[in-house]
Amino acid sequence: MKALILNSGLGHRMGDLTREHPKCMTEISPRETILSRQLRLLAEAGIRQVVITTGYYDQVLMDYCKSLNTGLDIAFVRNPRYAETNYIYSIWCARDLLRGEEILLMHGDLVFEPSVLEEAAASEDSCMKVSSTLPLPEKDFKAVVRDGRVLRVGVDCFDDALEAQALYHLKAEDWDRWLSKIGELCEAGETSCYAEEALNRLEGACRIRALDVGDRLCAEIDTPEDLENVSKRLAALENRTVYLCFSADLLHSGHIALLRRARRLGRLIVGVLSDEAVAGYKRYPLVPFPERAALMRSLALVDQVVEQRTLSYRENLEKYRPDYVVHGDDWVTGVQAPIRQEVQEVLAGWGGHLVEFPYARDEGLAEMEKRARLEAGTPDMRRGRLRKLLTLKGTVTAMEAHSGLTGLIVENAKVPEGGGYRQFDAMWISSLCDSTSRGKPDIELVDMTSRFRTVDEICEVTTKPIIFDGDTGGLTEHFVYTVRSLERMGVSMVIIEDKTGLKKNSLFGTEVRQTQDSIEHFAEKIAAGKRAQRTKDFMICARIESLILERGMDDALARAFAFTAAGADAIMIHSRKKDPAEIFAFVEAFRARDAATPLVVVPTSFNAVTEEEFRARGVNIIIYANQLTRSAFPAMEQTAETILRNHRALEADAACMPFREIIRLIPEE
Numbered sequence: 001m002k003a004l005i006l007n008s009g010l011g012h013r014m015g016d017l018t019r020e021h022p023k024c025m026t027e028i029s030p031r032e033t034i035l036s037r038q039l040r041l042l043a044e045a046g047i048r049q050v051v052i053t054t055g056y057y058d059q060v061l062m063d064y065c066k067s068l069n070t071g072l073d074i075a076f077v078r079n080p081r082y083a084e085t086n087y088i089y090s091i092w093c094a095r096d097l098l099r100g101e102e103i104l105l106m107h108g109d110l111v112f113e114p115s116v117l118e119e120a121a122a123s124e125d126s127c128m129k130v131s132s133t134l135p136l137p138e139k140d141f142k143a144v145v146r147d148g149r150v151l152r153v154g155v156d157c158f159d160d161a162l163e164a165q166a167l168y169h170l171k172a173e174d175w176d177r178w179l180s181k182i183g184e185l186c187e188a189g190e191t192s193c194y195a196e197e198a199l200n201r202l203e204g205a206c207r208i209r210a211l212d213v214g215d216r217l218c219a220e221i222d223t224p225e226d227l228e229n230v231s232k233r234l235a236a237l238e239n240r241t242v243y244l245c246f247s248a249d250l251l252h253s254g255h256i257a258l259l260r261r262a263r264r265l266g267r268l269i270v271g272v273l274s275d276e277a278v279a280g281y282k283r284y285p286l287v288p289f290p291e292r293a294a295l296m297r298s299l300a301l302v303d304q305v306v307e308q309r310t311l312s313y314r315e316n317l318e319k320y321r322p323d324y325v326v327h328g329d330d331w332v333t334g335v336q337a338p339i340r341q342e343v344q345e346v347l348a349g350w351g352g353h354l355v356e357f358p359y360a361r362d363e364g365l366a367e368m369e370k371r372a373r374l375e376a377g378t379p380d381m382r383r384g385r386l387r388k389l390l391t392l393k394g395t396v397t398a399m400e401a402h403s404g405l406t407g408l409i410v411e412n413a414k415v416p417e418g419g420g421y422r423q424f425d426a427m428w429i430s431s432l433c434d435s436t437s438r439g440k441p442d443i444e445l446v447d448m449t450s451r452f453r454t455v456d457e458i459c460e461v462t463t464k465p466i467i468f469d470g471d472t473g474g475l476t477e478h479f480v481y482t483v484r485s486l487e488r489m490g491v492s493m494v495i496i497e498d499k500t501g502l503k504k505n506s507l508f509g510t511e512v513r514q515t516q517d518s519i520e521h522f523a524e525k526i527a528a529g530k531r532a533q534r535t536k537d538f539m540i541c542a543r544i545e546s547l548i549l550e551r552g553m554d555d556a557l558a559r560a561f562a563f564t565a566a567g568a569d570a571i572m573i574h575s576r577k578k579d580p581a582e583i584f585a586f587v588e589a590f591r592a593r594d595a596a597t598p599l600v601v602v603p604t605s606f607n608a609v610t611e612e613e614f615r616a617r618g619v620n621i622i623i624y625a626n627q628l629t630r631s632a633f634p635a636m637e638q639t640a641e642t643i644l645r646n647h648r649a650l651e652a653d654a655a656c657m658p659f660r661e662i663i664r665l666i667p668e669e
């Protein structure tokens, strides 16, 4: 695409300002003239070739262009009759350089903001700048627009007209038609009309779209008053602020393009999402916030970096009151749509605008995301993530998984919330569900090797941190090996309960014989486990069964403090009562003496308590211990009975997941 700038005219309405040079050399800011700004913006928009028509002070103009060192390939064409002809004739003089080209045509006295030029240049079809928000000028150009098409351009068309400026992007076909008509008029001696006269005579044969840029700057300078107005607007433009939010975890060319476009609108403030916000939106960030922010800060395009602590932009928008928010158009629909709507509402409070650019899906990014996922599942990355999430979120949730398939469900289950997704943070490898899935009772009958096999299967297809139900931990001499094996597999935490002998599931309570371990013996088991541990990330959690076995609150608390003193990284308190009172009482009493050690609960019985309430009371890990197994079992039983009853599978189909969906759930690599 070639740019054509029309600079032959006298510019006599500028008075003294054009006494020694052509109008395009008028200063519009301390650093720029109309022409130097046009050339800079053209170069930034990727234009390489420029044709400038000259006449008045042509040598001064050419010397000036050379001194600018723009790097552009500029051809000058002199209109020898510049004093008595209009620019229709200047164009005709340059015809040999213009024929068959795609052209970006502009008057030499036009000042526009970068986004206007960019939009015109990027247009898929021929277009002309118009404004539906500016008042119709008395004497200057107006365009008659119907169905988004420009039908006529002139100073005297008022009906169905919009303010217009001579900034066109013309596809080669349209331009050739117009240029031929210009030729016809010039050869017939009609050289003092506007070039648009030729366009109008084509009666719509050039299909030119009206490019409505609203009140963004795109104005010509004809008089000293125009100069004053435009200079003021440019100064205001320099002070405009633009806000853009990123996770900045994986940067790709699409992000850089967006930053570049945003910078052209004004001073650029980048909001970098906090680690917590990123974790809630897709996955735990690969790079921690301080490094992501530092990376952004090091970009020359970015003027200021701030933390955005939530997916909602509101807090930062109200603080920085930007003139623009820039985003890819990928959030118009889908989970981010409510965030977008909020941005529009907040911006409306001070007349700010949301500018959306086409979202560029980057293949390289998809590959990087895939790699990041694979890496997140490696033992070292996975093991440490539970501690990180606890630091980051304060309270995390874990859902039961007992197979590769249930692991995938916990990994992938998500519901939209607050512009992001809500999902489980971790997986719980329940002894009850692992045993049940094998049709065995939960009495430590399924040996450790088989339990590890389950963990292995889950690890193969997931990335979320794992909390392993270690039952009683077995003999201390065995437990130390269990700790090392779990660490090696990338498990983040093992929870062992203070019982001995033939362990039964806690939900039986005192209905069955269960023996609680002595404080001393269990404390020694924990200490031995901690000594055996090789990594700093792995956690051993002591589970206290005093409430289950009705030994009282004092016993529960005494054990909790003894076990933390022995090195337990966390305490799980269990209860099988529907009423959460005893759990709450324990948490309160424990927190009165220990504010830091993470507390774990398994609200199977006291299931009316919300995560928010647990969090407020100081609970850190909430384990949904068996709900997937308990919901899958009746569904399977019912399906089996339906088929038996009907002597065929048809009636069971409605309750079955379509096979295609099952296949989609399973990743291929």
Ligand code: SPV
Pocket (backbone or CB within 6 Å): 430, 431, 432, 433, 442, 469, 505, 506, 507, 602, 604, 625, 626
């Ligand atoms: C399990 O899920 O195996 C547990 C929790 O240990 S509970 O069943 O509540 O005892």
Ligand code: MG
Pocket (backbone or CB within 6 Å): 430, 431, 432, 442, 469, 471
């Ligand atoms: Mg268990």
